Amino acid sequence: MNNLRKHFPLIEQYTYLNTAAAGLLSEAVFDYQQDKNIDFLLQGSLGRDKEANILTEVREKIAYFFSAEASRVALVPNFSFGFNTILEGFSAGTKFLLLENDYPSINLAVETRDFNITYAQIDENLEQNILQKVETEKPEVLALSLVQYLNGIKIDLHFIQELKKKFPELLIIADGTQYLGTEAFNFAASGIDVLGASAYKWLNAGFGNGFFMFTQQAEHKISPKTEGSGSHMGKYKENELHLLGNLEPGHLNFTTMGSIKIALELQENIGLQKLEQHIQMLYAEAKKEFANLGLLEESVLNRKQHSPIFNLKGDKKLFQQLTQKDIICSQRGDGIRVSFHYYNTFKDLEMLVGVLRK
Known part of the structure; x- marks a missing residue:
């Protein structure tokens, strides 16, 4: 799915994990x-x-x-x-x-x-x-x-x-x-x-x-x-x-x-089935990584149904560390909300997990 990134210029500079706040504008929509x-x-x-x-x-x-x-x-x-x-x-x-x-x-x-x-x-x-x-x-x-x-x-x-x-x-x-x-x-x-x-x-x-x-x-x-x-x-x-x-x-x-x-x-044009499968694989892997790090609440861990949105246990200091690494996310409730869309890749997840592990 790396070729999708050309439609969204911002992700050439940032790890964008904030679609739950605002989805990226594609060049096609901007040109229109x-x-x-x-x-x-x-x-x-x-x-x-x-x-x-x-x-x-x-x-x-x-x-x-x-x-x-x-x-x-x-x-x-x-x-x-x-x-x-x-x-x-x-x-x-x-x-x-x-x-x-x-x-x-x-x-x-x-x-x-x-x-x-x-x-x-x-x-x-x-x-x-x-x-x-x-x-x-x-x-x-x-x-x-x-x-x-x-x-x-x-x-x-x-x-x-x-x-x-x-x-x-x-x-x-x-x-x-x-x-x-x-x-x-x-x-x-x-x-x-x-x-x-x-x-x-x-x-x-x-x-x-x-x-x-x-x-x-x-x-x-x-x-x-x-x-x-x-x-x-x-x-x-x-x-x-x-x-x-x-x-x-x-x-x-x-x-x-x-x-x-x-x-x-x-x-x-990209293919709805292709996009859905990619998103599902991304958030399934993300849930596994976050669970291993102990960052998810019990109500999320105990459910089979979920979405590409996660609220991770973390404070303002962690949020600032993520921001300094050009990882765009949001502070919501008592934690840090990240979200994965079809223009995200497993490399984005690896970048996030690398900071979280430290």
Whole structure:
């Protein structure tokens, strides 16, 4: 996978292990954005008119890439904007099940509204914890991250499918920001009703863009009051139940949204199966190395399901040592978070482990 590095100039100078904070911008996406900005600079509205179909193309590319329906793919500036809009479509008193210490953009958005909220604990028994709460508390909505931003714990997606079969009326809303782009994903078969993501992390599409995919069941149950000219303009917005239109009330940035299409095409050209296998081999080896060094918490060690994100036991001094060695990572929670994407190599892991051993 070394030949992939040519697409991402920064990794010629640094050991970049920080995709969980911000995915790298490829030269393909950069060139696309630069070309479109030049077109707007020189052509103004004439240039924009030429891009009239780009939003439809992006919507259809996302639908194809993640096995969703293009008429139920909404383009948004980021996950938080879309999620808050969706929450406005629920009545006061709706019963939500959240995960303790999940990403603030999920929990804070729900907690600041007049909902009835219960929580499941994030540990090695995550799925059993959720099932127990669903059975006893009978929530109407489950909202969660597919991958936990602090320690990389990943929900068992087969569990989500079975949960939906057992409780078909439970509406499942998920944040895929720390997940989409790490492996192949089929939304139609997932059991998830609403899945949103910002595209600047594992999809490497730059900032200011994201999307939501939703099912027909969700479209019937969620009714935000957001409206604008954008709610009724463009292909796929003829539906009377237009959750798509509710999520797109105003103008969207054609350039940033178009970047999603370019980023997905790069992954397609490289080969999705090839990328997934590489990421899986990397994080499997990383987990083994970190476990041998005693750097992982028990809840991570005791799970079969995981992601390319790890939170290592370490203090500010260790973080500074890593930074001095040009290893880019993040301080999160009580440790140091590292993450591995398809442009990382086993050499990157060796560089990190070498510093950790010292």
